[in-house]
Amino acid sequence: MTTLDDAVFDAAVAAAIRAPSMHNTQPWRFSRRPDGIDVIADDSRRLAVADPSGWAVRIACGAAVFNVRLAFAVHGVTPLVRLRPEPRDPYLLARVTAGPPHQPTSIERRLYAAIPRRRSNRAPFAPQPVPADVRAQLLQTARAEGTWLELVIGPAAVGAVAEIAHAATRVLHRDPAYRAELATWTRPDGVAVDGVPADAGGPSPEPHHLLPRRPFAAPGSSPDPGVEPEPLVAVLGTPGDLPGDQLTAGQALQRILLTITDAGLAASMLSQPIEVASAREQLRISLGRYGTPQMVLRIGYGPPGSPTPRRSPAETVANPAEPVTGSTDHTGSGPTTPRPAVHRP
Numbered sequence: 001m002t003t004l005d006d007a008v009f010d011a012a013v014a015a016a017i018r019a020p021s022m023h024n025t026q027p028w029r030f031s032r033r034p035d036g037i038d039v040i041a042d043d044s045r046r047l048a049v050a051d052p053s054g055w056a057v058r059i060a061c062g063a064a065v066f067n068v069r070l071a072f073a074v075h076g077v078t079p080l081v082r083l084r085p086e087p088r089d090p091y092l093l094a095r096v097t098a099g100p101p102h103q104p105t106s107i108e109r110r111l112y113a114a115i116p117r118r119r120s121n122r123a124p125f126a127p128q129p130v131p132a133d134v135r136a137q138l139l140q141t142a143r144a145e146g147t148w149l150e151l152v153i154g155p156a157a158v159g160a161v162a163e164i165a166h167a168a169t170r171v172l173h174r175d176p177a178y179r180a181e182l183a184t185w186t187r188p189d190g191v192a193v194d195g196v197p198a199d200a201g202g203p204s205p206e207p208h209h210l211l212p213r214r215p216f217a218a219p220g221s222s223p224d225p226g227v228e229p230e231p232l233v234a235v236l237g238t239p240g241d242l243p244g245d246q247l248t249a250g251q252a253l254q255r256i257l258l259t260i261t262d263a264g265l266a267a268s269m270l271s272q273p274i275e276v277a278s279a280r281e282q283l284r285i286s287l288g289r290y291g292t293p294q295m296v297l298r299i300g301y302g303p304p305g306s307p308t309p310r311r312s313p314a315e316t317v318a319n320p321a322e323p324v325t326g327s328t329d330h331t332g333s334g335p336t337t338p339r340p341a342v343h344r345p
């Protein structure tokens with residue numbers, strides 16, 4: 001067993017908490033082990049309405065795992081990752097332990113440096129296209145993580161994805177509980193340590209927008225500076241849709257987002273067409289792909305994005321005296337339950 005230095009553990013948690021999460025719920029906890037770190041789903045922070053199966057928790061925690069991997073690597077430690085190391089514990093999502101000494105690569109250093117600069121950027125992007133070499137890099141990045149990325153090319157294909165996303169949004173917003181939950185996580189005053197502040201919410205959604213935005217901003221609160229003519233739309237997917245696949249998707253998502261940030265580009269995520277089972281299936285068919293779409297991304301050149309808050313690392317690290325797994329409000333549809341075939345009308 002290789003002992004993990006406190007400094008590396010601290011760096012890993014500081015990096016992990018910068019991962020994206022749906023509505024910025026930050027549904028993770030971290031537990032110190034002599035040789036590494038456990039990444040645990042915090043089921044009390046799962047979105048009960050929007051995330052009944054725990055899919056979004058696993059995407060977010062997977063993204064946190066990727067940041068832990070980078071923190072280990074740049075501190076000269078090989079990260080050894082085991083997903084679901086104790087299969088009977090549905091909340092223990094990953095264990096990252098210290099392997100042999102590692103010489104960090106320049107890419108690892110650059111991606112690690114991009115962690116604090118990465119943010120979801122919902123502002124309209126410039127018409128300038130995403131360069132071909134960056135597109136190729138993104139495809140390669142997805143493959144390296146065992147996932148696929150489909151770049152949606154051309155107005156007809158982008159329009160089809162947009163229509164699926166709008167239809168899914170309409171389905172979701174018919175549910176008052178969904179709207180209420182979203183409102184709970186929207187922070188007009190920007191003082192909370194979680195949720196999405198209005199500044200980061202981008203322009204309020206307008207019917208003429210090509211892609212549906214989440215209404216994090218108060219209606220009319222930020223002027224709508226227009227619509228990008230043709231953003232690069234990409235869909236990230238996995239061969240399967242078990243909890244391990246979703247954790248893999250989260251790691252790939254974060255690696256892609258950091259690669260985008262490192263290239264000087266911006267991105268935002270759209271998960272409405274993933275949340276509605278029928279829309280997700282339509283999306284898969286429209287892409288002609290096997291497997292499961294896990295996230296839709298919008299990529300381009302944007303103005304500087306606004307940061308979102310985080311709880312402090314100390315708030316996310318489990319006290320060694322308390323149990324770190326299990327949940328106080330587990331309803332039986334917890335985070336390892338595969339996504340139900342249909343969980344929305």
Ligand SMILES: Cc1cc2nc3c(=O)[nH]c(=O)nc-3n(C[C@H](O)[C@H](O)[C@H](O)COP(=O)(O)O)c2cc1C
Nearest residue numbers: 020021022023024056059119120269270271272308
């Ligand atoms: C599973 C998942 C689903 C998300 N869905 C959306 C979405 O549909 N629309 C959106 O604007 N942002 C979405 N986000 C981005 C989060 O709102 C964002 O990560 C969070 O507010 C933290 O902000 P940051 O990414 O700037 O750190 C999603 C993120 C995750 C991990």
